[in-house]
Amino acid sequence: MNDHHDQPLVHAYLAEVAQRTSALPDATRRELLANLREHIDVALAESDRADQETVRQILDRLGRPQAVADAALAEEGWPRAEAESPGRTTVTLGLIVLSLPLALIPAVGPVLALAATVTAVVRVWKSAQWVRKEKMQATLLLLSPVVVTPAIAVVLSLTASGVTPVALLAACAAAFCPPLVAAARLWRSAARIRTIGAIAEA
Amino acid sequence: MVPGEASYDSADGPVASQLRRGVLEYCVLALLRDGPRYGVELLQELAQVQVMATSQGTIYPLLSRLRRAGLAETYLRESASGPSRRYYTLTDDGRRALEEFTALWPAFRTAVDHFLNPGDLP
Structure with a gap:
């Protein structure tokens, strides 16, 4: 049946x-x-x-x-997501991607990376392109390196080899995965909304 | 299905959908006034009236909201033919909301007509 x-x-x-x-x-x-x-x-x-x-x-x-x-x-009272200009999205997501190379700059790196990330988070929340749930998820993923990087460093320092430059680089790279996932998800969602908008206007 | 039912083309204009948005839930409440109806049945009755015809699937979120707002209740009833049907029925709150709308609507309709036909001034 x-x-x-x-x-x-x-x-x-x-x-x-x-x-x-x-x-x-x-x-x-x-x-x-x-x-x-x-x-x-x-x-x-x-x-x-x-x-x-x-x-x-x-x-x-x-x-x-x-x-x-x-x-x-x-x-549910959600305003229909409205696409922002592709340029604006690119800047926001660019800041996320840039935060890894920025983090590697000696001395000022972590501060610059944090500044770039915080700016990106603010831009994500100001945009009408993503719904609340997407913004929450993105925020958690983007800010995760603040916790994850020291955590990995501590784990590494407890191992025999201690904190070597290579190990530190690996820690940064691993901690940077969640923000990349966030950027990819935001990008996909933004692309979908632009497509829908284009269809609606056609 | 009933032949000659209104077309469910979802590509109707923004004016029609804007208008519908305000009154559709009261039309649904009105359809439930005389007794419980199940989803498919309810949607078929709505679709009989061209101007209220919309993509059927878009009514289910509305029905869920009416249920959550306590204006309607649902229950399952076995059917001799095929799957159980989920029936929607008015609650007392739903009946009150419908009465309120029914009382307001004539004045509202007259007011809109008044602006649309300036020659009709009383």
Whole structure:
């Protein structure tokens, strides 16, 4: 009866709604997906046929995953994310990427790196391009080196070789991974919003 | 499905969607006034009226909000044909909200008409 759960169309539809509502609280998002799944089940059960074409029609009436996701985000009081200029995004993400080489400058390095990171965090929060949840995650990842770098250094200093320059460099590189992940996620999300904006204006 | 149902083209204009945003939830509450309805049924009734037709999936977040706000309740009921249906039903708060809207709406409608047809001055 419920063999349409294997339907690639239904699966892809729900997966896209899920992906585009990742900013919603988990319970709200689960409820939305459950409602959509139930709707598809019931609509199929009430239809005379259960072929691919019927499934397509049901999904068509539900509307584009983007429209459903936007409606869900709007209900939660989230303003629709608005793309900022690509240049502004590039500067923000550039500051994040720059903080590693900056950190390696003797003496003033860590201070410069911290300044670049804090500036990037402020720019992320000022932008309407990312939702709150994305901003929170990015902030944690971006500021993590402040804790992670000394932690790795302490671990290294407890090992036989002590804190060598190579070990310190390795610590910096490892600690720098979370900010890179943050930059990549912010970039992907920004690119997606620009694409949606371009489609809406077309 | 019912042939000749309104088209669910989500590409309707910003004016239509802006207008709908304000009144849709009261239309949903009104549909529930005479008894519980399940999702698919509710959406089909909404879709009968062209101007309220929207992408069906966008109604579910609205229904969730009505439930969370205590204006509607849901329960599952077994069905002879296929899966259980999730029924939506009005709460007392929902009924009050609908009454309030019903009381305000005529004056609102008249006011809008008044501005749209300046010749109609009383």
